[in-house]
Amino acid sequence: MNIKDHLADYRVHLTLERNLSVHTVRNYLSDLKPFTEFLSNESINSIDEINRIVIRAYVSWLMSGRKTKPTTKSSKVGHERTSINRLMVALRSFFRYLTKEGRIAPNSLWKKGSRQSRTLIPKTERKLPRTLDQVEVSALLQSVKIRKPSATDLNSAIQYRDLAILELLYATGLRISELCSLKIEDLKNKHRTLRVIGKGAKQRDVIMGEPGRQALEVYLKESRPLLASVSKIKALFLNKFGYQLSKRSIQSMVRKYGLSTNNSRVHPHMLRHSFATHLLDGGADLRVVQELLGHSSPTTTQIYTHVSLSQSRKIYEKAHPRAST
Template identity: 35%
Template sequence: MELFFKYLQYEKRYSPHTLTSYHTDLGQFSQYLEQVYQITEPAEADHTIIRSWILTLVQNNIKPRSINRKIACLRSYYRFLLSQQQISVNPMVRIKAPKAPKKLPAFVPEESFNTLLDSFEFEKSFEGQRDRLILEFLYGTGIRLAELIGIEENDIDMRAKTVRVLGKGNKERVVPINDSLLSCIEEYLQYKKSEFSDNNSEKLLVTNKARPLYPKFVYRVVKKYISLITTSDHNSPHVLRHSFATHLLNKGADLNAIKDLLGHSSLAATQVYTHNSIEQLKSVFEKAHPKA
């Protein structure tokens, strides 16, 4: 297993988030094998045993998306074992993933979020301006949580109005930043400099103790402010990424351009946002068309 995770990290360049999830998934599968079948090596499991684990997950009301991720983990693992000649037959070939219901990406209404950014009085302090910058950055660029945390001060080009981010698979891309975000960055950096005069951290965003941000910290900040404008449970950093894409599409942005801004490897991943846009088109049609 250790070799497998090194392979995913250094050769496949999987994100830290995916690696953590796969660690959990493979650990749960190994525990199941040991407890139910007294098998200590996953390489000894056949397709019937794997199927029984999947059935157990379904019976325990695990969400289809989570089950599919666990299946994806096992597919990668057994392919790796096959390549290493640890097994002669891949048992995952006979495993079918359960169908997961398609869900539209949740997003924050444009007017509500703009009201929050323009009208809410963020504290004129390091902490207040950092919180504002987190929101402005996620919504203004559509970058992922891990990409936000990884940004360093020298990744930002004030003159060109761009930021360099490191996405999935260590793929680097340059994302444009708007004037509002640029102004926010400049103000934040002034507070950061006065707050931590002896700070040597290269990271742009830091905690109150000058340490790099971590995922739970950003989750708390986003939830705190999004809860002021919506009662929805959808208040994670990823919702701001969805909002960025949906609002661009609603304003007539080209789907290929949105794909590049989001750092998607294929257009298929971006097309999910067209469903939200179609709902808005239906609404406009019903209000405006004489026969609607």
């Protein structure tokens, strides 16, 4: 079998056996494209030819030989170290699959828990996620100008929808993919909860505050009926044509309102970061925040404790009389 055959089988494995979403499968396979490009450049056709020397050469090529975004003006040579880490994670997963299926001999380089493959990956500084403070969040939410829609006023209907989305992103910490996939039946507005399907098809309930509940209630009563050109569509959030709102549309919408508050770098995931950080600032338990975010490991959630500490330090240095002496 050649590399393409192994990758085709790997796609089936990710989709059917691991039950990953279409988006996740696409990302896994996309992160393997540089590796197949490298193998083609080196005329390596068999999986059996790949060893530690080849992998080391691959990492070196990623760092200083491969052109990124070759068709754009921002093209450059070499990936960022964070990108290389992500590509190597995808490669490890692929080779562990090949080992498990008996297609290659066991190799400590790919063994789970082994540090051998990690020594090939350049170390990176872990950047703290960017967040909005509470004043900035309030300004973002207030930037949506609401007026009661008439039977034909789609612009006002869209503004009601936008406010509900912004309130929900901040109130629940949802990923943008989770928000897009919400259906009417997932909403339990009376109890201020949502049923969400997260990464790995894991189901969880998330809680929203009263402002989020009210914004959703108004959207469902005043806005969604105007947008729903297809009466049987189940998606919670709809575009102006009456179909499910896309991730790209939500990203553009959040960016638009961010620009209106002179904060040009706002994106949906920043509201997720802000949700987690503000909970921890308010004294929430780390395990509770982990559950609300849908993280499988508390290690992933711990990054927000560093953000919270960073915010605490700023407040301390501003407020304490002897902080700067």
